[in-house]
Amino acid sequence: MTGYADDLALAHLLADRADAVSTARFRALDLRVESKPDLTPVSDADTAVEQEIRALLAEHRPGDGLLGEEYGEQPAAGPDGRRWVIDPIDGTKNFVRGVPVWATLIALLEGDRPVLGLVSAPALGRRWWASRGAGAYAGTDLASGTPIRVSGVKDLVDASVCYSSLTGWESAGRLEPILQLMRDAWRSRAYGDFYGYMLLAEGALDVMVEPELSLWDIAALVPIVTEAGGTVTDLAGRPAPAGGENSAVATNGLLHADILGRLGRPAEH
Incomplete structure (x- = not known):
C-alpha cells in the first residue's frame, strides 16, 4: 500500500x-x-x-x-x-x-x-x-x-436508479423530474442513505440521487464512487462535496450528463 x-x-x-x-x-x-x-x-x-x-x-x-x-x-x-x-x-x-x-x-x-x-x-x-x-x-x-467497479450501462432505459425519499425531492421543487426519471429508467428503488452509493460503486445499480445532505453524509462516499470509476456532483454539476449543504448526483459516469439534464433545474411553477 x-x-x-x-x-x-x-x-x-x-x-x-x-x-x-x-x-x-x-x-x-x-x-x-x-x-x-x-x-x-x-x-x-x-x-x-x-x-x-x-x-x-x-x-x-x-x-x-x-x-x-x-x-x-x-x-x-x-x-x-x-x-x-x-x-x-x-x-x-x-x-x-x-x-x-x-x-x-x-x-x-x-x-x-x-x-x-x-x-x-x-x-x-x-x-x-x-x-x-x-x-x-x-x-x-x-x-x-x-x-469494485461501476457498471457499463449507457442508456437510462437499461439503468437501475436509486433515490432518496420523495418528500425531499418535493421540497426541492423537483418531484416531477424525479418521477419522470423513474418512469424512464429500467428499474427504480429507494435503498436510502449510504447504501445506494455503495451499490453504485459495485456496479449493482447505475444512478443514485439525493436533493439535500450534509458534508458528513457524502464525504466518505465520494472517494469510493470515484475510485470505482463513477462520477459524483451536485445538481448544478459541481464536483461533490460542493459546500456545507449538498445535493448529490452519483452515476457510473456514462449516464451523468443525461441525469443532470433531467434533474439539474427545479420544476417551473
Whole structure:
C-alpha cells in the first residue's frame, strides 16, 4: 500500500471500534432515542460511536481536524488542512427501527477534497473503502478487500436508479423530474442513505440521487464512487462535496450528463 496507506489502516481501526459499539446497541431493548433540533433522531449509539472515534483520533492524529455529526467541528492543530469527517451512524432511522441498513462513515479531507473514504455496515457484514489513486474495494476488512467497479450501462432505459425519499425531492421543487426519471429508467428503488452509493460503486445499480445532505453524509462516499470509476456532483454539476449543504448526483459516469439534464433545474411553477 502507498499514499494514504497509514491513514487507511487507521480508518479500518476506527471502523472496527465503531462497529463494536454500534452492534452492541443495535436492537437493544434499552436503546435511548431523542430528537435533535431539526427533528431527526439521535440514539445513544450515535453519540457513543462518535465519542469512541474522537478519542482514537486524538490519540493517533492529534494534529488533524475533525467534524462529526453529533459533536461538531474541532479545528486542525497542524498547518496542512487535514480533517476527518465522521457520521457515526448513517441511517439512524433504520438503526432505531431494527433495519440492518446503516453504517459508520469515515472520511479524510485535504482542504475541501475527500481523499479517503470508508463505509462500514456491520449488520450487513460488509465494508467499502477507497483512497485517492488506489482504487475502491469491498470486503469485511482491509486484508479481505476485492476491487469494485461501476457498471457499463449507457442508456437510462437499461439503468437501475436509486433515490432518496420523495418528500425531499418535493421540497426541492423537483418531484416531477424525479418521477419522470423513474418512469424512464429500467428499474427504480429507494435503498436510502449510504447504501445506494455503495451499490453504485459495485456496479449493482447505475444512478443514485439525493436533493439535500450534509458534508458528513457524502464525504466518505465520494472517494469510493470515484475510485470505482463513477462520477459524483451536485445538481448544478459541481464536483461533490460542493459546500456545507449538498445535493448529490452519483452515476457510473456514462449516464451523468443525461441525469443532470433531467434533474439539474427545479420544476417551473
